[in-house]
Amino acid sequence: MKxxxxxxxxxxxxxxxxxxxFWMLGASFMLDGKxxxxxxxxxxxxxxxxxxxxxxERLNVFRxxxxxxxxxxxxxxxxxxxxxxxxxxxxKYRFKGKKVLFNVLLSSMIIPSQVTMLPLFLLLKYxxxxxxxxxxxxxxxxxxxxxxxxxxxxxxxPDSLIEAARIxxxxxxxxxxxxxxxxxxxxxxxxxxxxxxxxxxxxxxxLIALTDDSMYTLPVALSNLMLEHTKDPELMMAGSVVTVxxxxxxxxxxxxxxxxxxxxxxxxx
Amino acid sequence: xxxxxxxxxxxxxxxxxxxxxxxxxxLPVIAAFIISFTDFDIYTLGNFSSVRxxxxxxxxxxxxxxxxxxxxxxxxxxxxxxxxxSIAISLGAALLLNSKLVKxxxxxRLSYFIPVVTTLVAVAIVWxxxxxxxxxxxxxxxxxxxxxxxxxxxxxxxxxxxxxLMSVWKSFGYNMIIFIAGLQNIPEDLYxxxxxxxxSGWQKFKSITLPMLAPTTVFISIITMIxxxxxxxxxxxxxxxxxxNSTLSIVQYMYQEGFKWWNMGYSASIAFVFFFIIMxxxxxxxxxxxxx
Numbered sequence: 001m002k003x004x005x006x007x008x009x010x011x012x013x014x015x016x017x018x019x020x021x022f023w024m025l026g027a028s029f030m031l032d033g034k035x036x037x038x039x040x041x042x043x044x045x046x047x048x049x050x051x052x053x054x055x056x057e058r059l060n061v062f063r064x065x066x067x068x069x070x071x072x073x074x075x076x077x078x079x080x081x082x083x084x085x086x087x088x089x090x091x092k093y094r095f096k097g098k099k100v101l102f103n104v105l106l107s108s109m110i111i112p113s114q115v116t117m118l119p120l121f122l123l124l125k126y127x128x129x130x131x132x133x134x135x136x137x138x139x140x141x142x143x144x145x146x147x148x149x150x151x152x153x154x155x156x157x158p159d160s161l162i163e164a165a166r167i168x169x170x171x172x173x174x175x176x177x178x179x180x181x182x183x184x185x186x187x188x189x190x191x192x193x194x195x196x197x198x199x200x201x202x203x204x205x206x207l208i209a210l211t212d213d214s215m216y217t218l219p220v221a222l223s224n225l226m227l228e229h230t231k232d233p234e235l236m237m238a239g240s241v242v243t244v245x246x247x248x249x250x251x252x253x254x255x256x257x258x259x260x261x262x263x264x265x266x267x268x269x
Numbered sequence: 270x271x272x273x274x275x276x277x278x279x280x281x282x283x284x285x286x287x288x289x290x291x292x293x294x295x296l297p298v299i300a301a302f303i304i305s306f307t308d309f310d311i312y313t314l315g316n317f318s319s320v321r322x323x324x325x326x327x328x329x330x331x332x333x334x335x336x337x338x339x340x341x342x343x344x345x346x347x348x349x350x351x352x353x354x355s356i357a358i359s360l361g362a363a364l365l366l367n368s369k370l371v372k373x374x375x376x377x378r379l380s381y382f383i384p385v386v387t388t389l390v391a392v393a394i395v396w397x398x399x400x401x402x403x404x405x406x407x408x409x410x411x412x413x414x415x416x417x418x419x420x421x422x423x424x425x426x427x428x429x430x431x432x433x434l435m436s437v438w439k440s441f442g443y444n445m446i447i448f449i450a451g452l453q454n455i456p457e458d459l460y461x462x463x464x465x466x467x468x469s470g471w472q473k474f475k476s477i478t479l480p481m482l483a484p485t486t487v488f489i490s491i492i493t494m495i496x497x498x499x500x501x502x503x504x505x506x507x508x509x510x511x512x513x514n515s516t517l518s519i520v521q522y523m524y525q526e527g528f529k530w531w532n533m534g535y536s537a538s539i540a541f542v543f544f545f546i547i548m549x550x551x552x553x554x555x556x557x558x559x560x561x
Binding site: 010 | 275276278279280281282283285286287289290293294295296297298300301304362365366368370371376377379380381382383384386387388389390391392394395396397398399401403404405406409412438443446447450495498499501502505506520523524527528533536537540541543544547548551
């Protein structure tokens with residue numbers, strides 16, 4: 001009996017949690033006005049892809065989709081390279097000022113990124129990067145959280161592997177490239193998902209740093225579209241689907257790594 | 270390998286990330302601090318030499334600014350209600366999913382977690398329609414139990430609760446995962462020993478689960494608080510800070526002053542007060558942790 005109650009509760013709450021997505025998906029395939037009815041309907045009748053056509057053919061959302069995709073991939077590539085190098089150095093090298101540097105980085109994790117936005121905008125404007133891809137890539141090159149996560153992981157790699165490679169004549173960079181990176185793939189995948197989803201979903205900074213319709217990422221384009229289409233739920237739902245589906249797919253495929261990453265991030269020193 | 274070689278290699282590996290962090294994070298933090306003591310505005314943007322140091326004037330003005338107090342009050346309202354609510358729901362979900370009675374855990378966990386990874390702007394737009402006074406799902410569900418339609422986002426008293434509900438929905442899955450990890454770290458024999466001594470389920474929860482989860486709970490409280498303190502897209506998309514500024518958040522006010530009106534000096538001072546509050550909040554919670 002207790003068991004059935006438990007299942008009943010879990011099923012109802014799961015469905016409630018997912019209802020916004022069901023409705024989003026259903027409404028996105030409806031004709032204009034079909035989603036503005038009482039009581040709400042979830043099944044499109046008739047089924048139509050007109051909203052997606054408007055989105056891609058008239059409103060040129062494809063361009064925004066490409067912006068989001070290219071930026072998320074580029075940021076992730078740089079981010080993984082930069083943080084893995086630094087994290088490895090913190091884990092396996094002795095150097096002057098290591099402890100101080102480490103503690104400074106650790107304590108500055110509390111500084112919210114919003115504090116940097118004004119000067120960062122001025123700096124990038126001065127460099128001529130505002131309203132270009134560079135304005136998004138540059139602040140995403142590295143962050144302290146990523147360095148720590150990599151460091152955490154690299155510490156557990158046995159020194160003997162590194163020594164063995166060194167005896168065989170490998171240079172420091174070769175060791176990083178051929179020994180460390182392959183072993184660190186799980187944590188790299190984790191960080192790659194964080195970075196990809198983070199860049200894809202980000203709103204405030206792209207809203208500030210990108211100023212032309214054609215440069216907008218999907219969330220900025222969507223928020224802009226919302227201003228003119230407050231009364232078009234069907235169109236806005238199609239826009240939301242286009243924005244949300246890629247991240248859901250990335251997550252579903254790689255969820256094991258994502259969940260592990262959250263747990264790793266919650267382990268304190 | 271000698272120490273010197275090792276040192277050179279280390280700096281080589283550190284250089285790219287640390288220069289990026291130094292130039293595009295630390296320098297801007299310092300610059301923002303300096304700007305907060307200037308009258309940097311739209312004219313300065315055209316001609317940098319016109320900037321003047323005005324001491325603490327921005328901060329003094331801030332404490333006289335009713336709109337700043339409104340933003341501060343709204344942000345605290347949001348954090349103080351949404352954070353405990355989100356933590357309680359996360360814990361409840363984690364306990365349920367950790368129960369031995371439940372199978373197909375992965376499916377339930379996935380459904381609770383999906384909102385976490387989705388794009389905030391997109392789901393805020395979806396929720397705008399869910400809260401629609403005439404056609405929205407929420408009012409439909411309420412109508413089933415005889416409650417008259419509510420203009421959720423259009424009324425000063427319900428706009429914030431509506432945003433809170435959406436934010437809790439969006440993020441409780443994240444904390445749930447951390448709680449599940451915490452629960453799995455509690456040694457099973459503690460519960461067995463308690464069972465032998467005849468402890469009830471509630472007693473076990475109160476004297477084993479909660480104390481053993483305390484470090485996890487502190488960690489979750491800190492990240493939840495910090496995350497919620499930065500809320501911006503929710504009101505920006507759902508209410509534009511309205512009605513009558515009843516959902517204007519600190520970050521939104523900072524954004525408006527800085528990037529809409531280009532009062533950058535003033536906006537920078539808001540940023541630092543914001544930073545200071547987050548820091549105090551974190552320290553208080555860490556202190557709690559030491560005492561427990």
